[in-house]
Amino acid sequence: MPDIAGSATVVTPAVLRDWPLPHGADNKNSRGRALVVGGSVPNPGGALLAARAAMRAGAGKVQLVVPEPVAVALAVAMPESLVRGAPHSPQGDLTPAAAAAVETCAEKVDAALVGPGMLDARGAPALVEAIADHLPEIVVLDALALAWLTEDLSRGGRFGSLVLSPNLNELALTLGEDPDEVEDTPAAAVLRLAEKTGAVVTSGSSSTWIGTPDGRLWRTDEGNAGLGVSGSGDVKSGTILGLCARGADPAQATVWASYLHGTVGGRLASRYGATGYLASELPGEIPQALLELRG
Numbered sequence: 001m002p003d004i005a006g007s008a009t010v011v012t013p014a015v016l017r018d019w020p021l022p023h024g025a026d027n028k029n030s031r032g033r034a035l036v037v038g039g040s041v042p043n044p045g046g047a048l049l050a051a052r053a054a055m056r057a058g059a060g061k062v063q064l065v066v067p068e069p070v071a072v073a074l075a076v077a078m079p080e081s082l083v084r085g086a087p088h089s090p091q092g093d094l095t096p097a098a099a100a101a102v103e104t105c106a107e108k109v110d111a112a113l114v115g116p117g118m119l120d121a122r123g124a125p126a127l128v129e130a131i132a133d134h135l136p137e138i139v140v141l142d143a144l145a146l147a148w149l150t151e152d153l154s155r156g157g158r159f160g161s162l163v164l165s166p167n168l169n170e171l172a173l174t175l176g177e178d179p180d181e182v183e184d185t186p187a188a189a190v191l192r193l194a195e196k197t198g199a200v201v202t203s204g205s206s207s208t209w210i211g212t213p214d215g216r217l218w219r220t221d222e223g224n225a226g227l228g229v230s231g232s233g234d235v236k237s238g239t240i241l242g243l244c245a246r247g248a249d250p251a252q253a254t255v256w257a258s259y260l261h262g263t264v265g266g267r268l269a270s271r272y273g274a275t276g277y278l279a280s281e282l283p284g285e286i287p288q289a290l291l292e293l294r295g
Helices: 013-017 045-056 068-077 096-106 124-134 143-151 153-158 168-175 179-184 186-197 232-245 250-272 283-293
Strands: 033-037 061-067 082-086 111-114 138-141 161-164 200-204 208-211 217-220
Touching: 013 250, 013 283, 033 045, 033 096, 033 232, 045 061, 045 068, 045 232, 045 283, 061 068, 061 096, 068 082, 082 096, 096 124, 111 124, 111 232, 124 143, 124 153, 138 143, 138 232, 143 153, 143 168, 143 232, 153 186, 161 186, 161 232, 161 250, 168 179, 168 186, 168 200, 179 186, 186 200, 186 208, 186 217, 200 250, 208 250, 217 250, 232 250, 232 283, 250 283
Parallel strands: 033 061, 033 111, 061 082, 111 138, 138 161, 161 200
Antiparallel strands: 200 208, 208 217
């Protein structure tokens, strides 16, 4: 049996410098526009973390579609963004009726992220189905939005380019496989999901794996225990979103974002200890990390 994990390219600063990101333009419109769809009344912070990460990664404009009761609070918390409130369920998640707001926002965006902060696993597939045809060419699915794919992996082909950012448990659920086996062989699981969905997939723990449908595989080893904190995955998916919006192709954006996610966690761990920092502190470290990687 071939050593799939051993074939991965290990991501280092040298690897990234040989694969430079598109340079950000000098105005907010040409730097790329991103859309975040998600949040919930009990957990609006997931969408906020993702939006902040997208802007810190270089997106020029970010819009959010969130449940109506939290829209004003999020607009105040992130005055750089445009926030639209949309219909929500009694549990506090967006409903399929949010499609109208998504359609309005998505007309001129370059990339969209769906999923951060959502809590209703039963309602998530219906929401994604309702908005799928309104989303832009590049889409990132995270957290409960992945439940839409779990029902039918072939749905990934409905987007021009798709990125999936599950944690290891979500990776197993989406594949319909045993979580212990997926945890034992995450590289192979990432590539299986990439092949079955046509998406770029990133998942892992201390080591993060990034796979593509054509079998390319990367590994980053920058992670630490602190990245297991609530909201960390929202920052990672938001970073992918921001890099896609500014012009990086999905594989490049995902490799860069996975490395950045780990390395900014390492910066914070050096100050606060491996389990002493918050996910909300991660986005502010991204610009300096990007600056240093550019040399």
